[in-house]
Amino acid sequence: MARTKKKNGADAAPMTTSQMLGSLLKSARDIMRKDKGLNGDLDRLPLLTWIMFLKFLDDLEQQREEETALSGKKFKAAIEAPYRWRDWAADPQGITGDELLSFINSDEAVRSDGTKGLGLFAYLRSLSSSNGDNRRDVIATVFKGVDNRMKSGYLLRDIINKVGGIHFTSSDELHTLGALYESMLREMRDAAGDSGEFYTPRAVVRFMVEVTDPRLGETVLDPASGTGGFLVEAYNHLEKQVKTVADRKRLQDDSIAGCEPKSLPYLLCQMNLLLHGLDAPQIDPGNALRFKLTEIGEKERVDVILTNPPFGGEEEKGIQGNFPEDRQTAETALLFLQLIMRKLKRQPTLAGRPARAAVVVPNGTLFGDGVCARIKEELLKSFNLHTIVRLPNGVFAPYTPIPTNLLFFDSSGPTKDIWFVEHTIPEGRKHYTKTQPLKYPDFEPCLNWWNRREVNESAWMVPVSEIRDANYNLDQRNPNKKSLVDELAPAEAANRILQSEREILAILEGLVNSMSEGS
Incomplete structure (x- = not known):
């Protein structure tokens, strides 16, 4: 891994995989905060997830394609050209702006190869396992519940380029990304309030x-x-x-x-x-x-x-x-x-x-x-x-x-x-x-x-x-744990109970007086 130079010329310590991925995901989330179509982490995390999902699938497909070629068998792609990540997302200078939004969101769009056809989401939702690949059904079901809320295709291109820096074929990166992803899920649940059920x-x-x-x-x-x-x-x-x-x-x-x-x-x-x-x-x-x-x-x-x-x-x-x-x-x-x-x-x-x-x-x-x-x-x-x-x-x-x-x-x-x-x-x-x-x-x-x-x-x-x-009551009290009253001498226990009753009576009297004054 390359070492970076500090401004004073001294070598900086190389970043670990964890630092690199953490920095990359933070940058992607900072970019998303600029987009007017997204409202908090409840919108940002799903968007980042489907983008990572497609990059992950393409890395996995390329790896399997190479393995299949070595065994002399025919490879069946879950996602075909020109809808693979490598076709429309991998080039940092690829489609962007309104053209990118149209390709992703529209039912029919101009694709990255210049031809007309289904838009990305429309294509992914149409997949089925008829070719024997069960992952096609998984992909179709995932994208039936997904939409793209980003308004700026230029900011979306920036996020895609960031995610393009993750290598899903590296076991180190996968392990680290799994841990980072779990921390992001926790943040989303915290943001969700009642939705965090x-x-x-x-x-x-x-x-x-x-x-x-x-x-x-x-x-x-x-x-x-x-x-x-x-x-x-x-x-x-x-x-x-x-x-x-x-x-x-x-x-x-x-x-x-x-x-x-x-x-x-x-x-x-x-x-x-x-x-x-x-x-x-x-x-x-x-x-x-x-x-x-x-x-x-x-x-x-x-x-x-x-x-x-x-x-x-x-x-x-x-x-x-x-x-x-x-x-x-x-x-x-x-x-x-x-x-x-x-x-x-x-x-x-x-x-x-x-x-x-x-x-x-x-x-x-x-x-x-x-x-x-x-x-x-x-x-x-x-x-x-x-x-x-x-x-x-x-x-x-x-x-x-x-x-x-x-x-x-x-x-x-x-x-x-x-x-x-x-x-x-x-x-x-x-x-x-x-x-x-x-x-x-x-x-x-x-x-x-x-x-x-x-x-x-x-x-x-x-x-x-x-x-x-007990009519199947499973709410059983611990018989081995003494309450505070159990542990006190009888006289002291009685005093504590009386004191509590006096405090309750005082609170009730205060409430009655305030109600009388109000009327």
């Missing part, structure tokens, strides 16, 4: 994958993929187990699947998986709940499910009708829980282990009655709900203040006992916040406990008979 903290994702421990040969599904956090972590976990060419093929073709109906997270999920090494992600762009539950058979079932399904949402009547009459509800989280149970294989996996699931649920799922209780009854009778990890408030800040829990269950038989374990906040901290989030090392006590289970101040076991007698 599909974000699960990386530490939680990693913990769930680690203890569920997917094995090569098992199929992993996230039916609510969002931007692909669980699938990327599962892919990384499985990749460490690859030893042979056959292992690599199995990982690429038969291991990872997802479902994401929203166009923006679908695009981001595809790019996230591509950057981490999955060549043709199998992400279903439809609603995972759209199939009738009773029609999902063994062929559609998987070995491992890792997910944080949306909660607090409401599904339409048509979707609710796919579920048994006595378990129909508008609450999305409860519908997903039923889907997950249905999608788990009943037989042991190829790795000789029971099919298993790790699911994020809100507190309401634990104590809910009615339909919710009936769903939990089915869960405990049909599956082994062996562990519930109770997370403290603030873990999902700032996306939701709702307390959350992690359910771990498998298909080894009905539940007999449930272990509850409270995740404890490290000493010196009161709670997790956006600026002081949960980190993976914070899970160390829970990880140490996982394989050597014993009752302690944070962990306890409840027989399923007690849960059944």
Whole structure:
């Protein structure tokens, strides 16, 4: 790598791949800020993503074309001329301005070779796998949910030239870009506010994958993929187990699947998986709940499910009708829980282990009655709900203040006992916040406990008979943790309670007086 000269003539230290890529992406985002068609990172990141997506595909195609030529086989291109990156984007002095915008946006346009034909997006949306390349369907689905909001074709050309400096055939650059891309996703989620519902903290994702421990040969599904956090972590976990060419093929073709109906997270999920090494992600762009539950058979079932399904949402009547009459509800989280149970294989996996699931649920799922209780009854009778990890408030800040829990269950038989374990906040901290989030090392006590289970101040076991007698209420209090009142002498506890009551009465009196004065 070339060394640069400082103004005083001294050699500057060469930039690392990380610095170069970080600088390049920052420059591209600075350029986007000048364009009047883009409004914040919610617009900028998708635009940068589809541009990187096309550059990545072209680099991959060129690499595969060379490999195919060496083997003497005929190469089938996913994207053909003149729509490949090398045809219209690679030349820094290539089409720009209104000509570039027209080529990308219009249904019919003058192409880079001077001929008339479909515009870029129109062509990409028309692709199908009729030539035997499944990536064509992926590309078509991605670009059905993409548009170009940039108003200046000259600024767009500048961004394309920046992205042209990324080499997707370099493993160093790919690894670094994957990490940078994840940091950009976090920024976008922060900017999204209420739209950030599909974000699960990386530490939680990693913990769930680690203890569920997917094995090569098992199929992993996230039916609510969002931007692909669980699938990327599962892919990384499985990749460490690859030893042979056959292992690599199995990982690429038969291991990872997802479902994401929203166009923006679908695009981001595809790019996230591509950057981490999955060549043709199998992400279903439809609603995972759209199939009738009773029609999902063994062929559609998987070995491992890792997910944080949306909660607090409401599904339409048509979707609710796919579920048994006595378990129909508008609450999305409860519908997903039923889907997950249905999608788990009943037989042991190829790795000789029971099919298993790790699911994020809100507190309401634990104590809910009615339909919710009936769903939990089915869960405990049909599956082994062996562990519930109770997370403290603030873990999902700032996306939701709702307390959350992690359910771990498998298909080894009905539940007999449930272990509850409270995740404890490290000493010196009161709670997790956006600026002081949960980190993976914070899970160390829970990880140490996982394989050597014993009752302690944070962990306890409840027989399923007690849960059944409590109308399937899983919101169980820790019997080993004393409250502040429990730890005080009776007289001191009584004094504390009286003091609290006096303070409440004083507040109420103040409110009454202010209301009287106002009238």
